[in-house]
Amino acid sequence: xxxxxxxxxxxxxxxxxxxxxxxxxxxxxxxxxxxxxxxxxxxxxxxxxxxxxxxxxxxxxxxxxxxxxxxxxxxxxxxxxxxxxxxxxxxxxxxxxxxxxxxxxxxxxxxxxxxxxxxxxxxxxxxxxxxxxxxxxxxxxxxxxxxxxxxxxxxxxxxxxxxxxxxxxxxxxxxxxxxxxxxxxxxxxxxxxxxxxxxxxxxxxxxxxxxxxxxxxxxxxxxxxxxxxxxxxxxxxxxxxxxxxxxxxxxxxxxxxxxxxxxxxxxxxxxxxxxxxxxxxxxxxxxxxxxxxxxxxxxxxxxxxxxxxxxxxxxxxxxxxxxxxxxxxxxxxxxxxxxxxxxxxxxxxxxxxxxxxxxxxxxxxxxxxxxxxxxxxxxxxxxxxxxxxxxxxxxxxxxxxxxxxxxxxxx
Amino acid sequence: xxxxxxxxxxxxxxxxxxxxxxxxxxxxxxxxxxxxxxxxxxxxxxxxxxxxxxxxxxxxxxxxxxxxxxxxxxxxxxxxxxxxxxxxxxxxxxxxxxxxxxxxxxxxxxxxxxxxxxxxxxxxxxxxxxxxxxxxxxxxxxxxxxxxxxxxxxxxxxxxxxxxxxxxxxxxxxxxxxxxxxxxxxxxxxxxxxxxxxxxxxxxxxxxxxxxxxxxxxxxxxxxxxxxxxxxxxxxxxxxxxxxxxxxxxxxxxxxxxxxxxxxxxxxxxxxxxxxxxxxxxxxxxxxxxxxxxxxxxxxxx
Numbered sequence: 001x002x003x004x005x006x007x008x009x010x011x012x013x014x015x016x017x018x019x020x021x022x023x024x025x026x027x028x029x030x031x032x033x034x035x036x037x038x039x040x041x042x043x044x045x046x047x048x049x050x051x052x053x054x055x056x057x058x059x060x061x062x063x064x065x066x067x068x069x070x071x072x073x074x075x076x077x078x079x080x081x082x083x084x085x086x087x088x089x090x091x092x093x094x095x096x097x098x099x100x101x102x103x104x105x106x107x108x109x110x111x112x113x114x115x116x117x118x119x120x121x122x123x124x125x126x127x128x129x130x131x132x133x134x135x136x137x138x139x140x141x142x143x144x145x146x147x148x149x150x151x152x153x154x155x156x157x158x159x160x161x162x163x164x165x166x167x168x169x170x171x172x173x174x175x176x177x178x179x180x181x182x183x184x185x186x187x188x189x190x191x192x193x194x195x196x197x198x199x200x201x202x203x204x205x206x207x208x209x210x211x212x213x214x215x216x217x218x219x220x221x222x223x224x225x226x227x228x229x230x231x232x233x234x235x236x237x238x239x240x241x242x243x244x245x246x247x248x249x250x251x252x253x254x255x256x257x258x259x260x261x262x263x264x265x266x267x268x269x270x271x272x273x274x275x276x277x278x279x280x281x282x283x284x285x286x287x288x289x290x291x292x293x294x295x296x297x298x299x300x301x302x303x304x305x306x307x308x309x310x311x312x313x314x315x316x317x318x319x320x321x322x323x324x325x326x327x328x329x330x331x332x333x334x335x336x337x338x339x340x341x342x343x344x345x346x347x348x349x350x351x352x353x354x355x356x357x358x359x360x361x362x363x364x365x366x367x368x369x370x371x372x373x374x375x376x377x378x379x380x381x382x383x384x385x386x387x388x389x390x391x392x393x394x395x396x397x398x399x400x401x402x403x404x405x406x407x408x409x410x411x
Numbered sequence: 412x413x414x415x416x417x418x419x420x421x422x423x424x425x426x427x428x429x430x431x432x433x434x435x436x437x438x439x440x441x442x443x444x445x446x447x448x449x450x451x452x453x454x455x456x457x458x459x460x461x462x463x464x465x466x467x468x469x470x471x472x473x474x475x476x477x478x479x480x481x482x483x484x485x486x487x488x489x490x491x492x493x494x495x496x497x498x499x500x501x502x503x504x505x506x507x508x509x510x511x512x513x514x515x516x517x518x519x520x521x522x523x524x525x526x527x528x529x530x531x532x533x534x535x536x537x538x539x540x541x542x543x544x545x546x547x548x549x550x551x552x553x554x555x556x557x558x559x560x561x562x563x564x565x566x567x568x569x570x571x572x573x574x575x576x577x578x579x580x581x582x583x584x585x586x587x588x589x590x591x592x593x594x595x596x597x598x599x600x601x602x603x604x605x606x607x608x609x610x611x612x613x614x615x616x617x618x619x620x621x622x623x624x625x626x627x628x629x630x631x632x633x634x635x636x637x638x639x640x641x642x643x644x645x646x647x648x649x650x651x652x653x654x655x656x657x658x659x660x661x662x663x664x665x666x667x668x669x670x671x672x673x674x675x676x677x678x679x680x681x682x683x684x685x686x687x688x689x690x691x692x693x694x695x696x697x698x699x700x701x702x703x704x705x706x707x708x709x710x711x712x713x
Contacts, residue, residue, distance in 0.1 A: 066675075069675045070673060070674075070675075073463055073464055073678070076464070077464055094462065094464070094465075094678075095464075097465070098462075098464045098465045100464065182656075182657075183568075183653070183654065183656060183657075184654065185654075185656070238547070238565070239547040239548070239565035239568045240568070241565075241567075241568035241656060241657035241658075242545075242546065242547055242565050242567050242568035251548075370676070375675070375676040375677065375678065376676060376677070376679065378676055379670075379676030379677070383656075383658045383659055384658070386656065386657060386658045387657070387658035390568075390657060390658070401482065408477070
């Protein structure tokens with residue numbers, strides 16, 4: 001989910017580097033863990049596995065994070081590795097439907113994973129079968145400047161009205177309530193997800209991303225009507241379309257903006273930019289429609305076995321090892337994220353503890369707009385959200401356009 | 412010497428005719444495999460609905476019909492026209508820069524190479540530099556605006572200015588390119604004709620227009636051709652500076668094709684190929700026009 005500067009060229013660079021033919025006793029692992037923490041976690045996983053299974057050698061190809069999204073399509077068909085990293089939810093559906101991922105239901109059954117990985121089981125299931133093993137996820141929510149809230153005597157908002165009141169108060173004091181960078185589009189997906197999950201609920205989110213509801217449905221229109229209550233008074237930083245998510249962090253750090261709806265990976269960036277832990281707070285996105293159970297976005301990272309993998313037997317051992325409680329504890333300690341295995345130890349970080357609390361009480365977990373909706377719909381959708389956040393008046397035209405795309409994508 | 416002509420093999424008889432083809436063969440082969448055949452493959456793919464890994468479904472001209480009703484396609488087309496139009500500024504700008512630099516002063520070679528520098532660095536770097544320049548909060552442009560008491564302009568986040576902003580960034584290296592073309596051209600300008608013109612009383616603009624420019628015609632020709640092609644295939648700057656945004660308003664055809672066919676949210680190979688075919692046709696019209704005029708000129712010249 002952590003997407004860095006768009007690396008257009010990177011895709012081609014590593015494409016040819018992938019799996020050399022593996023003999024038995026050797027498995028090839030392709031992953032997109034190019035950032036320092038994910039890379040270290042993957043290294044720890046491989047080292048641990050080698051210790052537990054000395055007879056199997058792991059050959060690891062680590063790809064650039066952005067380039068991987070293109071490369072995976074090439075290597076799955078041309079030269080499949082034995083294990084490949086990918087994401088849960090609808091993001092894996094094209095590969096499952098094209099018969100490129102192996103059914104790993106047996107790994108789940110033999111290792112009692114339905115029990116231990118229960119929270120992510122639904123997002124790994126297509127046609128009643130399991131297609132991979134999840135190992136980490138993280139919460140989304142609103143990170144806020146504790147010191148600014150304290151100074152202005154603001155309480156953490158629990159409802160939509162309270163949130164708007166907080167925003168108004170901040171704006172009065174010349175602080176923009178929310179920072180956001182929409183240049184790479186996906187941060188808008190987080191906003192739409194939460195507005196929609198809180199207004200219409202989890203089932204509606206799943207129906208919408210599954211293409212069962214038209215985009216000009218009154219319930220969707222209602223989401224944008226409410227969202228406009230934040231857009232129109234200027235509660236987001238100006239020119240957000242010029243920044244990516246990291247470039248939007250300085251506004252938050254300098255105190256020009258007080259809140260940031262983001263995934264937990266942002267904490268690291270905020271701290272590196274100079275914020276102390278006690279200046280930072282985390283809150284669940286407030287309720288909008290009373291009585292709607294609170295569902296959350298929690299994108300999950302996973303490993304899969306390509307169906308043309310040369311050494312599936314050892315690859316399954318690898319996935320079984322990945323699912324173990326102590327393995328996930330160690331990996332997520334390095335990642336600074338939450339283990340999926342319910343018997344793993346939680347990292348004792350302040351924000352992760354809060355996130356874990358929130359996710360364990362969540363009614364359901366959504367992956368994220370661009371993982372739940374098919375790619376073509378997600379692209380058009382998030383572009384529409386961005387346009388809406390700049391020109392809320394265009395909403396009718398935007399929804400008409402999205403409805404046209406929906407009719408085509410899901411036919 | 413006793414051998415009669417009839418005794419020679421076919422090879423010996425036709426050596427002169429066959430040899431060029433043998434030398435051309437590797438080039439022709441590569442050109443066919445990597446250029447000509449893919450053109451026809453693209454045309455074929457544009458008739459299918461295909462995600463690149465699954466089954467291909469033949470859908471006839473449906474991709475093209477969809478293009479006709481696609482806002483994003485028209486945005487890209489209009490932006491490509493803007494690129495064609497404004498990118499041309501690189502030609503006169505390069506001409507004047509070369510006239511300015513075409514003198515014999517101490518250290519002029521260093522100055523010339525510095526002016527040529529933007530063309531040497533990668534387009535990606537140019538894009539990043541200009542993206543920072545345009546940054547509405549911390550960028551140089553914003554600082555300039557603030558110094559004069561104006562609200563900073565978010566060039567890359569505003570659908571009205573974004574394409575012009577990117578074209579402007581593109582002009583920087585392209586002007587340098589045209590400049591170098593004209594500098595070489597100026598070396599070949601005949602001093603006697605200049606002298607003759609001067610004797611006839613031509614100065615300044617008249618001299619430039621009637622004496623110098625006609626002699627620079629080959630340089631102008633190349634400069635226009637590379638600029639037009641550069642404008643039509645503009646992709647890297649758009650991708651680096653805006654990703655086609657905000658909300659797709661700075662897309663050009665080449666970028667839209669990439670987005671539909673190959674980007675993270677794309678993989679509609681058929682649709683992407685259809686866009687590529689349209690771009691190809693536009694380029695073809697232009698290039699064949701140019702080839703035709705070149706052909707005519709060559710015949711007249713003889």
